[in-house]
Amino acid sequence: MSQCDIRYHGRMARWQPDARGRLEAAALELFRERGFEETTVADIATRAGLDKRTFYRLFGDKREALFSGSGRLEEILVKAVAETDAAPFEAVVAAFRRVAEDLFADRLELVRMRHSIIASSPELQERELRKTGALAAAVTVALRANGLDESTAILATESGATVFRVAYARWIAPDSDATLADLIDEVAAELRTVTSAPRER
Amino acid sequence: MSQCDIRYHGRMARWQPDARGRLEAAALELFRERGFEETTVADIATRAGLDKRTFYRLFGDKREALFSGSGRLEEILVKAVAETDAAPFEAVVAAFRRVAEDLFADRLELVRMRHSIIASSPELQERELRKTGALAAAVTVALRANGLDESTAILATESGATVFRVAYARWIAPDSDATLADLIDEVAAELRTVTSAPRER
DNA sequence: GAGGGTGATGTCACCTTGCGACATGACCGT
DNA sequence: ACGGTCATGTCGCAAGGTGACATCACCCTC
Structure with a gap:
C-alpha cells in the first residue's frame, strides 16, 4: 500500500507514481542518447515530468541516478x-x-x-x-x-x-x-x- | 633558464614564479585550516596571489591541487x-x-x-x-x-x-x-x- | 630600438550543480 | 471540516567550471 495506486483529480497532478524509477529511466535514456556530460539534471527531470529540485531530493547528485542497484x-x-x-x-x-x-x-x-x-x-x-x-x-x-x-x-x-x-x-x-x-x-x-x-x- | 629568475618591473607584477607550486601550497593550507568543502577555489587563488581562472588553467579541477605527486x-x-x-x-x-x-x-x-x-x-x-x-x-x-x-x-x-x-x-x-x-x-x-x-x- | 609574436595572466560573462527556504496542494487522521 | 504531513514546485543563490577577450612582460627579428 503506502503510495502505489493513489490518483490525483485536481487540475494539476502534483504527485507522480514511482518518481524515483521514472527519473532513473529518464537519466539512463538521456545518458545513452547524448552522453552524461551533455545532459543536465533539468533535462532528466523534464523528461520524467518532474522538477530539477525533485531530482535532488531523491538522488544525492546527478551520478546517483545510475547507481541505484x-x-x-x-x-x-x-x-x-x-x-x-x-x-x-x-x-x-x-x-x-x-x-x-x-x-x-x-x-x-x-x-x-x-x-x-x-x-x-x-x-x-x-x-x-x-x-x-x-x-x-x-x-x-x-x-x-x-x-x-x-x-x-x-x-x-x-x-x-x-x-x-x-x-x-x-x-x-x-x-x-x-x-x-x-x-x-x-x-x-x-x-x-x-x-x-x-x-x- | 626558461622562467626561474625573471623579474617584472612594471607597476603590476603579472607573472609570479612557480604559480603551480604556490597554488598547491595555498590549497593544502586552506584545506587544513577550514576543510576541503569549506574552501573555495577563489580562496586558494587569492591566498596564492592569483586569480581563480589561473587556478583552472593549471589544475583540471579543485581536487587536483592535492594530487600533483x-x-x-x-x-x-x-x-x-x-x-x-x-x-x-x-x-x-x-x-x-x-x-x-x-x-x-x-x-x-x-x-x-x-x-x-x-x-x-x-x-x-x-x-x-x-x-x-x-x-x-x-x-x-x-x-x-x-x-x-x-x-x-x-x-x-x-x-x-x-x-x-x-x-x-x-x-x-x-x-x-x-x-x-x-x-x-x-x-x-x-x-x-x-x-x-x-x-x- | 621599434614592431610583432608568444605565453601567462586577469576580467567578464555564462552555464551547471547543488542546496536552503518557502509556498502549494493532495492525502490522512480525527 | 480542520489541521498535519508529505511530495512537489518555485525562487534565489553560492560555488564549480569554461569560453572569449584584453593585457602585459618577455623575446626575437629586422
Whole structure:
C-alpha cells in the first residue's frame, strides 16, 4: 500500500507514481542518447515530468541516478558472507558468485550498456570506484563479525574483490560468452597461481 | 633558464614564479585550516596571489591541487616494473617497494596529513581511487610490455596493488612504526597465505 | 630600438550543480 | 471540516567550471 495506486483529480497532478524509477529511466535514456556530460539534471527531470529540485531530493547528485542497484548488491553480498563458514578468501569469492547468480545472470546486455556509459565519463568512473570501495568495506565488516581479525578480513576482502573485478571485466568484454559465476571461479584459481611463492629461478 | 629568475618591473607584477607550486601550497593550507568543502577555489587563488581562472588553467579541477605527486609516482612504478625480470606478482610488489623507498620514506607525517584531508571528503576519496586505478592501468601496460599476456598482467597488477593498499593503510595507522617497505613484504606474505588453496575441511 | 609574436595572466560573462527556504496542494487522521 | 504531513514546485543563490577577450612582460627579428 503506502503510495502505489493513489490518483490525483485536481487540475494539476502534483504527485507522480514511482518518481524515483521514472527519473532513473529518464537519466539512463538521456545518458545513452547524448552522453552524461551533455545532459543536465533539468533535462532528466523534464523528461520524467518532474522538477530539477525533485531530482535532488531523491538522488544525492546527478551520478546517483545510475547507481541505484548498489544497495541491493551490498545486501546480498553481506548476507552471503555472514551465512558461510568457509575460509575467508573462499567465503568472499563465494559471496561474489552468489551476487553473480542473483543479480547479474541474464543481464549481460544491460550491464554492458551501463558500463559503456560509465566508461565514457571520468566522473562516473570515480563514483563507481567509490561504490566498489564501500562494498568492500561492508564485506570486511561482515567478515569481522564472523570472528576474523582485521588484517585477514581486509586482505580476504581485497583479494576477493580483485577476483570479482577481473572476472567482471572479462564477462563484459565484447567477445566473452562465459557465465560470470564461472569466470569468478576461473579467476580465483588463476589468482592462487599468480601469487603462489615463486620457485627458485 | 626558461622562467626561474625573471623579474617584472612594471607597476603590476603579472607573472609570479612557480604559480603551480604556490597554488598547491595555498590549497593544502586552506584545506587544513577550514576543510576541503569549506574552501573555495577563489580562496586558494587569492591566498596564492592569483586569480581563480589561473587556478583552472593549471589544475583540471579543485581536487587536483592535492594530487600533483601522482605523475612522479607512476613514473617510478612503471620504470621499476620495466626494469625487472622477476615473476609478475613479485615484479609489481618490488616496484611498489621501490616507490615506498624513493617517495614515501621519511614522509609519514606529510602522508598522514594528506590522508586525513582526503578522508574527510568523499569527493577527494573518489579522486584518490581514480588515481590509484590509473596507476594500476599503467602498471598493467608495463607488464604487458615485458611480454606477459593480458590476464596475467591484470591479475598481478591487482594483486600487487592490493598488497600496497593494505600495507599503506597499516603504515599510516596511528600506532604503526614499521617501514612502508617492510609492511609491503609482510602483507605480500600474508596474501600468499590467504589465497592458498584451502585444505580439506 | 621599434614592431610583432608568444605565453601567462586577469576580467567578464555564462552555464551547471547543488542546496536552503518557502509556498502549494493532495492525502490522512480525527 | 480542520489541521498535519508529505511530495512537489518555485525562487534565489553560492560555488564549480569554461569560453572569449584584453593585457602585459618577455623575446626575437629586422
